[in-house]
Amino acid sequence: MKLTRVIGVGSPFGDDQLGWKVVEALSNEITLQAYIPHLLQLKKLDRPGLSLLTEFQQCYSVILIDAIVNDGNVGKIYRLSGHEIASINNRVTSHHVSIADALELGKALNILPEIVIIYGMEIDPKHLSNSLSEQVSLSFGGLVNAINQKLRELLSHA
């Protein structure tokens, strides 16, 4: 049995809630219901820092979803895996306790799951409201679909 855990990182405000919103959308996907919770687990975290590593226990694959501040192209979707993750730094993620650092430490300790993928979207950090900004909302469905597709691929081999 190969467990996949999807972790949305964020907070309840503005575009920073992207990771949580994606997890909520995935939890409503009818096609995924049969896999929850034995093969697929969905979780929302707020600034996990190094305790992110404890969320990897017993997982074969982990998908992380986070809001990203990089080149200002709001709504742009990112997908990073393998060595690409090491290239991100504090300036890239909106969560300044770096996910990349936690992953690097996990790699040094040899405790990372077989598959780790980060999905992200460029957000507007100045958008302060209870809902997502217009540009992020427009790209939101595409991000959910991309993750859903990847999940079905992973779960078909579970």
Place this chain on the structure above:
Amino acid sequence: MNKITTVNIPVLTRIEGETALHVQISDGKIQSLELRIYEPPRFFEKLLVGRGVQELLDIVARICGLCPVAYQMSAVQAIENIVGIKPSAWVRNMRRLFYCGEWLQNHSLHIHMLALPDFLGYASAIDMAKDYGDEVRRGLRLQKLGNDLIKILGARSVHPVGTLVGGFSHAPPKREVKDLLAHLYQGLDDAEQLLRWLAKLELPEQSQKFVCVSLSHSSEYPMNEGKIVSDEGLDIEIDQFDAHFAEHQVSYSNALKCLLHGKSYLLGPLARVNCNFSLLPSNVKQLVKELGFQFPIKNMFYSIIARAIESMLCFSEAIRILECYDYPESAFSLYETQAGIGYGCTEAPRGLLWHRFELDKNGLIQSARIVPPTSQNQARIEEDLHDSLTQLGLDKPENELRKYSEVLIRNYDPCISCSTHFLDMRVSRK
């Protein structure tokens, strides 16, 4: 002709807030040394004016991402002093447990992510983990248990939300307590092994004269309550703080400097152990003596040892509290709002955190004062840097001065909130 050297460290990262170090050396002596905390003022004390007490507890938790429990505990103590609540024995125990979680989380992060890479010669904990995997894994286990202790009462480990005036918003079910307790026994063993391992470290030998200040309690190692004491005879109630301690502003720093009778003093784990060694649990005292440590110790490099000692203390206390856990009839007491002035002072991981609030008859805050450990330690850090750099040799190369300053400042437990590198230091020699 005078030789003038300026050591300029424009950004001290991996510490809470934004700070720089500027040292001017002339004729082989330090002429000025300034720890420049240039993080903009955050005006929390003004932000609180006009707010109700429950908002207060949520707002002060946001002051620091690493020690929100401390801010909530000092604030709730001050408010309860105004409204006349004496916490029940259950609430008192749970608050001590809450604090154990925060100390554990902070201490294990500092030991493994900040201090140990320095002492073992690595650039970062990530590099260190490649050679000391078991030790770093143990550190992560200790940190996780600290987070778990905070979560069981505060629902989450960052900015917890369970604290109320009079108690907590909920009581943990016995089943959750039982599950957590099982892990705490392993945690105590891990903490003991950590202390044994750290005792083998070769720490720099130095001794300085400084005053240690902490809370002191008649029957327990201080966390949530007590009198303010020093190892030079100070012994006062927390509402007498202003009669002995004075904050003042310096032109180069946005943080207020606090002095005791006009002099610097040390807060934090080493000061606490120095002032309260006899109140540590017997299992901890026995191990400390077996390992050959003799407190009081006036060497800041032994702060890492003090943190490991307090980690053992936290597990011992958490186990003691949870082994006797009973689900209460109520997790909080009701109270009636009233006007007045209240003081709170508890031991944050980095030392005394003093609060003073004034409420009006509607329970709204009229004035707030918060004196955090960082500003209280600021003068001591500067003195330590002055003495230690002089002892090291002021003609040393730039990199050596910078590295030594970094290590020394880390002894005071800078937060790791935001950065992955440390000093960007420039030296100009004239």
